[in-house]
Amino acid sequence: MERIVKFAKVIRNNWKKSVVGVIALYYGGAxxxxxxxxxxxxxxxxxxxxxxxxxxxxxxxxxxxxxxxxxxxxxxxxxxxxxxxxxxxxxxxxxxxxxxxxxxxxxxxxxxxxxxxxxxxxxxxxxxxxxxxxxxxxxxxxxxxxxxxxxxxxxxxxxxxxxxxxxxxxxxxxxxxxxxxxxxxxxxxxxxxxVMRIDPVVTEDETPTRPIYAMASIEWGAFRDTLAKRDKYWFCGSLREYAAFIFNGYKNSLTWNCSGTIKYTPPCVGCSNCVAKRPEVKRKWTFFVSNTHAAQDIDKTKMVNPECLMTQEICFKTSDFNIKTQNVGNSHPIPALSIILGRNTYSYTEFVSEGWNRLSKSPNTEPIYARTIELLPKDAEREVTIEIDKEEFDMKPVKITLLPKIVKLFCNASD
Incomplete structure (x- = not known):
């Protein structure tokens, strides 16, 4: 409660600074x-x-x-x-x-x-x-x-x-x-x-839909839902994300129950099971010739890794579910997706405190690493929303496959 009182004072001071900032901006001095x-x-x-x-x-x-x-x-x-x-x-x-x-x-x-x-x-x-x-x-x-x-x-x-x-x-x-x-x-x-390839898991009676692809993360749960509401607290200025946790930490509208089953296979450097031979790329253009980080020309289709297809299964219940690629902080030594399962329950003060901490650093949870993930959510009583690269989608069973080093991005020379 003491932290919340301090936060209220910060909100008040921040509002005053915002007014002063608007006035200064009007006169051009700042x-x-x-x-x-x-x-x-x-x-x-x-x-x-x-x-x-x-x-x-x-x-x-x-x-x-x-x-x-x-x-x-x-x-x-x-x-x-x-x-x-x-x-x-x-x-x-x-x-x-x-x-x-x-x-x-x-x-x-x-x-x-x-x-x-x-x-x-x-x-x-x-x-x-x-x-x-x-x-x-x-x-x-x-x-x-x-x-x-x-x-x-x-x-x-x-x-x-x-x-x-x-x-x-x-x-x-x-x-x-x-x-x-x-x-x-x-x-x-x-x-x-x-890149993550995300394919809906369909039954025999359903028509398969085309996959979508993501480069960063899949998020599901109360922390995601809270940050999605931050714009409601625009009057808090740059502290609107902190305010979102204070005003929503007790609400049932958040997804406190993320439950279901995940089936996953372990990370693999590439082998005959998981690597398809790609056609040779020949470009007629010559401008973008610098490629200091080109993919290694190793024929992994001839390598054998019997553990690649070994599947493990976990039933989970959490209020925070997250899958990330190595593009956004996953530090596994070989290509892998990281699965983070948070705690099942939080008290109000624990949720607010943890939410504030996450605004500046990643959660301190030991991840599970995988190459493929089949996410099978438990039937929910209400519609559930997940976030794929910050875009909202209805929660459905999906299979997620890691596609290592498949998209070429322009970068600084030191990357």
Whole structure:
């Protein structure tokens, strides 16, 4: 209770600071230094990008064509403005010919990428949801030998993969992040990343649906539900996430009972059981030639691992269920998905305290590592929602398969 009283005082002080900040912003005094630093950063970045456009691309060569999938409503409709202000000028100066396609509805990015032709790279200008849709459209294509490298411009509200590749923050730090992401595309350095393939488990009477793909996480439970409500507490400013745990820690509307069965197979470096031989990739384009992190040319289809197909089964009941890839902090030495099963029950104060701790660090729970996971939830009395790369879906039985090093992303040279 003492922590909650202190938090109430912080909320009050934060509200006062917000009012002062709005007044200062109105008069322009508080942002002059920030604007100057951003102008200096953009001037230097434009000079560097122009060098690539002037000297590194032969005059006789046609401009490199890239397709930008822009979600104009991402980050409360700020994504389009920030793209045009901080990213688009750098890409133009580097000599790239951009075809900017704005998404118009949920799922539109998948449709755009599935039918895309005549491009040499795809740039995702949005958040986790736009990236997941783009990757889904990319991996649903039939021309496996002709996939495109992906660039990420972290312009969404949640940017799990973008923040991992290009650490950022607010204000000047956010602009630095967008400059780094744009310059990574221009310089052409790439890294291979893992993807989760998620297939609905259907009965004989049901029609199979197409899989979806995710690069970060699957979340289910009370902690996820609480953070989904944070915008209701906008009056708390930057502390709205803390407020969400205070006002929802006792509510039955949260999913306190995540129960069911998981069947999983252990991690595998790759063998004849789990690796399909891929066709050789031959590209006619030459601009994106730097590939310091290319996948190793080892024929794993000839390797034998008898433990790869061994299945283990666990019945679980928890208020916090999470599956993550190695793209967002899973540190297993070989390709693996991490399964985190939290505690069954929390008191109100325990839930608030744990929720606040998770806003700054990952939960201290020993994960289970797997290559494939069959998630079979127990029938619930009400509709249950899970989150796949920050996009909400109805909870259904699914099979999750790790696809190691299958998507190529632009990155900094040091990654």
């Amino acid at each position: 942002t002059l230094k920030e604007k100057y630093e951003i102008n200096v950063l953009m001037r230097a970045a434009c000079k560097e990008a122009a060098k690539y456009g002037d000297s590194l691309i032969p005059m006789e060569r046609n401009p490199t064509v890239i397709t930008v999938i822009l979600n104009p409503v991402a980050n409360k409709r700020k994504a389009k403005r920030d793209f045009e202000k901080y990213c688009e000028p750098l890409l133009h100066l580097a000599g790239l010919q951009m075809d900017v396609v704005q998404t118009t509805s949920e799922g539109n990015a998948k449709e755009i990428v599935e039918s895309l032709k005549g491009t040499e790279a795809i740039i995702v200008a949005g958040g986790d949801g736009t990236l997941s849709e783009t990757v889904t459209g990319l991996l649903r294509r039939n021309d496996e030998a002709n996939r495109f490298p992906l660039g990420i411009l972290p312009l969404g509200r949640t940017n799990s993969i973008g923040n991992t590749l290009f650490p950022g923050g607010d204000g000047v730090e956010k602009v630095k992040q967008l400059i780094d992401a744009s310059m990574a595309i221009i310089k052409g350095n790439t890294v291979w990343k893992d």
